[in-house]
Amino acid sequence: MNYLLDTSIVAPSGESVGMRQALKSWLVRASDRLFLSVVTLAEIERGSLAMETGKGGTDRSAWLDLMRHLYSDRFLPLDIETARLSGNLLDKARRSGAAPTFEDAAIAATASRRGLTIVTTRERHFRLMDVHFIDPQQHLPDP
Template identity: 30%
Template sequence: MNYLLDTCVISELVKIEPDKQVAEWINSVEEGQLYLSVVTIGELEKGISKLKPSKRKDKITEWLHNDLIFRFNDRILNLDINTFIEWGRLNATLENQGKKMPSIDSLIAATAIQYNLCLVTRNDRDFQNCNIQILNPWK
């Protein structure tokens, strides 16, 4: 099985003391089975850019640009026409059910749908109506 890591999973791993269960789960899966969305890269950059200048900010910026992006190079999934078709279908279905989802989350869900990936997230309830496999390593 292959996995799409939600932003919260990557953010957890850069904490000074990451959650033990999350770290253990990540270490139990072959790196080649782990994927990121370009949306996650954007969310990480946004979070880092909001930090005040510090050594920690410099370290995390270095990690994002020179480690994470390099390590996931061919496993960072772009948003293309097929992703947006899935996104449109997903949002229409949710809206017909009277449910709404933030665009960032629905783009991540659409990516999981397009590539048939299990979404790894702490926010499993946010994605419960998307008809995708979800794994919450915090539980």
């Protein structure tokens, strides 16, 4: 099984800073089956630029460079069909009463089109989008 890492897993802030050792170990063991969306890259870049003048800006920039290096051949694009599916997923979730972001819908669409399972600590963002996901705080599959 291959996985798409949500921003909540790779961003050096919030819940991911204190990532449990088990998750870190799993990420290393499963590294050849892990992918990132270009949307995640944009979210990390946005966070880096927003913090550039404040505490942590340099750390985020270095983190972004590391992510680009480690996953350079495993960043998945947002192509036309994925963009269209993003819009459909966004509409479906909103009709169900949820308020997902475009970023969440784009990550969900990327996973759906490529048959990937999303790894996220924010399952509520993906629950209404008909995608497979796991919360590593609840369960980590064998790599």
